[in-house]
Amino acid sequence: MNNIAIILRRELSAYFATPVAYVFIVIFLVLSGALTFHLGGFYERGQADLAPFFNFHPWLYLFLVPAISMRLWAEERKSGNIELLLTLPITMAEAVVGKFLAAWLFTGIALVLTFPLWISVNYLGDPDNGVILAAYIGSMLMAGGFLAIGACISATTKNQVIAFIISVVICFAFLLSGFSIVLDFFRAWAPQMVVDAIASLSFLTHFSSISKGVIDLRDIIYFISLIAFWLYANTVVIELKKAS
Amino acid sequence: MIEIEQLTKRFGLFTAVDGISFDVEPGQVLGFLGPNGAGKSTTMKMITGFLAPTSGQVRVCGHKVEGDARDAKRVMGYLPEGAPSYGEMTVAQFLSFIADVRLLKGAERKQRTDSVIEQLNLQAVINQPVETLSKGFKRRVGMAQAILHDPQVLIMDEPTDGLDPNQKHEVRELIKGMAQDKIVIISTHILEEVDAVCSRAIIIARGRIVADETPQSLLARSPSGKLDDVFREITCAEVRS
Secondary structure, X not given: OOHHHHHHHHHHHHHHHOOHHHXXXXXXXXXHHHHHHHHOOOOOOOOOOOHHHHOOHHHHHHHHHHHHHOHHHHHHHHHOHHHHXXXXXXXXXXXXXXXXXXXXXXXXXXXXXXXXXXXXXXXXXXXXXXXXXXXXXXXXHHHHHHHHHHHHHHOOOOOHHHHHHHHHHHHHHHHOOOOHHHHHHHHOOOOHHHHHHHHOXXXXXXXXXXXXXXXXHHHHHHHHHHHHHHXXXXXXXXXXXXXX | OEEEEEEEEEEOOEEEEEEEEEEEOOOOEEEEEOOOOOXXXXXXXXXXXXXXXXXXXXXXXXXXXXXXXXXXHHOEEEEOOOOOOOOOOEHHHXXXXXXXXXXXXXXXXXXXXXXXXXXXXXXXXXXXEHHHOOHHHHHHHHHHHHHOOOOOEEEEEOOOOOOOHHHHHHHHHHHHHHOOOOEEEEEEOOHHHHHHHOOEEEEEEOOEEEEEEOHHHHHHHOOOOOHHHHHHHHHHHHHHO
């Protein structure tokens, strides 16, 4: 069996060995349902689609995804286990990717469990299932982006609470980087090119086009390269911090 | 065989290990002695490939630890200080994870797993999560993990620290039982342990080797016949100079 798969399996079973997995899944399902029906006006809109469901995903992920990623490396460092893990015949890249994929697969499981909404909307009307599928893919990619950021931040500290808070802040900046709340901070001193580049990093703009059913290769490349970048940063951070 | 050449590790301005060189032959049980902060753990972390040296190199059974890391790590078993393991896993799950990583399969896997469980008396706790175990059992789980693949080289950082006298005795018996054609390196600051299990003792202080001989010849240096006195004399002299 491949090393990445071995790490993935261990990490995934670690989620389910503690109440973390069940608490997360229940809260995710309850919140996403409540937001869809109450704030999103699922019935009142009179349209057979899942837009009111997916529109809240960026905001749900902002708080829930860092809660999944915070333990990935912080716990490993606090318990001293990182020394065991990295002296096994496994490369750093395999460990980083295996852990990330376990967390990603776990959010995938939570996402799949929202299928009753998909059944409901198909029962009530005649939605465009292609758009719904695209939105699920987009949501998954966005969760991957959040997780990669969270995994990297988790490696910077031994304290899971600090990992959580810093991850939320950085994810928030990425989420809203196309909006004035973030851009004004840079406009004052950075050249226009930099401001434009930052604006193009927004999770919200990339996610909203996918969730409308437009699978643009650029959006997919954006999320994949974002994940790759943060996972690479993750290996660098571990290399720097493991001695302390 | 382990070959260590001019191994140095600096953390910022602080030099933890300062140009250490030595070889260890198969069959030797090397005791690594020194006051706290002398560089014992840092040296072990570099031998096992956890920390990259600032300069110098380590070869384990011909494999460079830097560069040929995977092969070097395959031949080593390592018990880090404090015997960390994944607390939420049961002992059986944890050993199975290690067996996966160590590429043990089929009959060999079963034979090795059963054998370490018996050697370390883990039968009674095999289905308990590691975090619920006593310190002595946790240590034994850590040792089981280190010897599961029957490694050529076994490195243990303070294997008996915090154990009761009976447990210490068991660990020493285990080390003695392993030794014939293997390399064993243990760090400790319990001197009687060196006398009990080691065939060679290296004392380090402030990152340098200050003595490298058999426990018997160390003992012979002391007029009182106590290792403690030799240890204090050697390491304190180094600090004063």
